[in-house]
Amino acid sequence: MTSATSSDLIPLLTNLQEITYDIDFEQVHKWKREHPGKKAIATFPVYVPHELIYAYGHLPVNIYGGGEEISISHADAILGSFICSISKSTTELLLSHQPFRDAFDGFVFPFICDVARNLSGIFGRRISQPVYMLHLAQNVQSEHSIPYLKNEFMRMVSTLFPDEQLDLEKLRDAISKYNENRALYKKIYELRSETPWKVPLDDLYMTIRVGSNLDVVKHNELLKSKLSEYEKNERPKKDAIRVVVTGNFCEQPPLDIIRLIEQVGCYVIDDDFMIGRRFYQTPVSEEGDPIEALARHYLHEGAKTATRFHEGEKGEVILERVKNANAEGVIFLTAKFCEPALDDLVLQQQALQENGIPSVHIEFEERGSGYENIRLSLETFVESLLFD
């Protein structure tokens, strides 16, 4: 695996946006050129245990669709009308963007929703690379869930790398590196919570997202560098309100909308942006059986996103997030046609309402055409809080 140096980071730091949104996946192609014989595996949101893929010496890559970088011309006919943009643009990348097809040696679609699940079948028909639909256990109470999930994880890697053996020591090492990655996120978010003016939202967003297609070691170096930069940041403190942004755990809003949230006067203290990359707030155990550690952590420590079954605590979850963030309001930022987000939103909004916490619901698509209505909604929300 690559050992990053500060000079390696210069191209990343200077071309952060370009690399973050690169649908040619040049960083992935570059990594493969540097690691002959090794593979890159694309994983659809929200969560796939990248540690397992990394332990084989391969590169796990989060994919987030084509965003504003690709026009939909074929995917509509494949998926139908009432389907979210990330699924359509990901399908469009498959159908009409050769650099995307060439970048990856396998795909994993976790069962976060029915569309993500079904994409595995569409991809499987159209490419020769292995495609795996990862059925993450939903029953957190059953004693049978951990053996099931351990086996499920192993079936995933056996499908992706049928002729290779897993080295448990390498898996422990991978867990350690990803624990460091998550600890760095946590530090940055803590800094942002304490001094949000030092950590610009768009820069933080791209700093996390660019890690999607980097070796975790290199990304750890980037996060350290960024943490240091943010700590020294002398941006002036604004008269902004502290908010939680939730609902955008899978499809990502256009960068303009992310910028808009801060421009209208919000400091985002807690959010779901690319939550799968920071799915755990606590480190995965580096002791004992590492596969079991991953399974156990998923079941008992994972982020409580709408893509998982968790009974009777929707209200408590959002109220706790608001409390921990010392937030004044919540922005529900949901992708058009995203059923899990739209279902959870009802119970969460009710809990907020009962506790007198304001919220606003903004719906987005990957390719918007002007955001004046969104600006208006956000400005009204902020003004109502500032002058309350």
Added chain:
Amino acid sequence: MENIVAVKEEDLQYAGAARKMQRQLVRDFYRQDVTKPVVYLFVGGNPAELLRALGFQVYMPEITALTMAIRHQSLQYILKAESIGYGLDVCGYVKTDIGLTHLSGGETDMGKIPRPDLLVCNYSGCSVYAKWWEALAEFYKVPLIMLDIPYHRFNDPQKEDLEYIIGQLREMVEKIEKLFDLTFDMNRLKDVLAYSRKAEDGWGRSFEMAKHVPSPIDAYFESIFYMFPINALRGTKEAAEFYDLLNRELDERVKHGIGPVENEEFRTVIEGVPPYPGYRSFWNMFKKWNAVSVAATYPKVGGMFDIPELRHDPAKPWESIARYSIFSYCNLSWDFRRETIKRYLEDFKADALVIHGIKSCRSFTAGQGDLRDYVINELGYPALYVESDHQDPRYWAEAQILNRVDAFFEALRMKR
């Protein structure tokens, strides 16, 4: 039976008998008194047999919702659910159920829908199932048990998947025994399973009947009526007897060469959930072209009843319940779904595939366009794709769909 032709009434002993009994079963179901604890289950791959054996009255809000839609009563409940925050893009079943049962007290002109005492989330084939039951558990403050069914990804169910399901089934039974002070009786379960098996054998036979030319049954539009006993009443004597009667009626139709249209001209396979708000109109669009559905996927949303090995088996109670649960249609991988469609097209001597995609159910619908591409370009059959919704009449654009259907059959006729 809508189109009985060239046969004297007195020759027909069973004409319309199955439809009459089905109507009666629906009426009786919604008018029954609540004498036992009520459990809500989902249709896909459910363990109804276990719950019946434990002494529950079993309800499926999906069935209530579609019954409201076919009676043109769903929109008022959908709007009610939207008024408390459920978005336009949320599943119409969810909104109809919440609007009807939670927000309107469950009163219908068929009878009162009781609130549940227990929710069992048989998570087979639909991610919305979990969201729906999470909400109901909050609304009704009743226990919710998750029964996680792994998605079908392998040709045979993997040992580990079956063990996972069986383990959860046993845990579920223990939990329910404690929660409701009930005692599980294996002999009772075997009796219930025997009724299920008998109903499934009969239902499976009715599918086979459509191989006759002309087909004695419309395997989509007509079979949808006959889904009620297998899904709502599976495991009861009434359901088992119903399919005996259906088969007697179908045998009689075959004997007299009766089909659902006067002169069968086109044999179609239909994939997808029906547009219940426009059900009659949609059916008429096909009748007018003398088109009969000879096989369909929707009647298998509960389970793949056409595959004998996947039916319930009193000799293997746990294993057969687990195996059945994996093979609900929406829990099937696209590989399996494509193979199923291919088998139907070939075995039932079909001329074309018709796909109806719906806004609400992405589980069924996402990828149907890819299926169309597969059927046209790899199998060489014509295929039509139309869209609306199964619950929400605001998505039913009759004129547009009629134009598409007419153009499709016109082209098919021209090619002959």
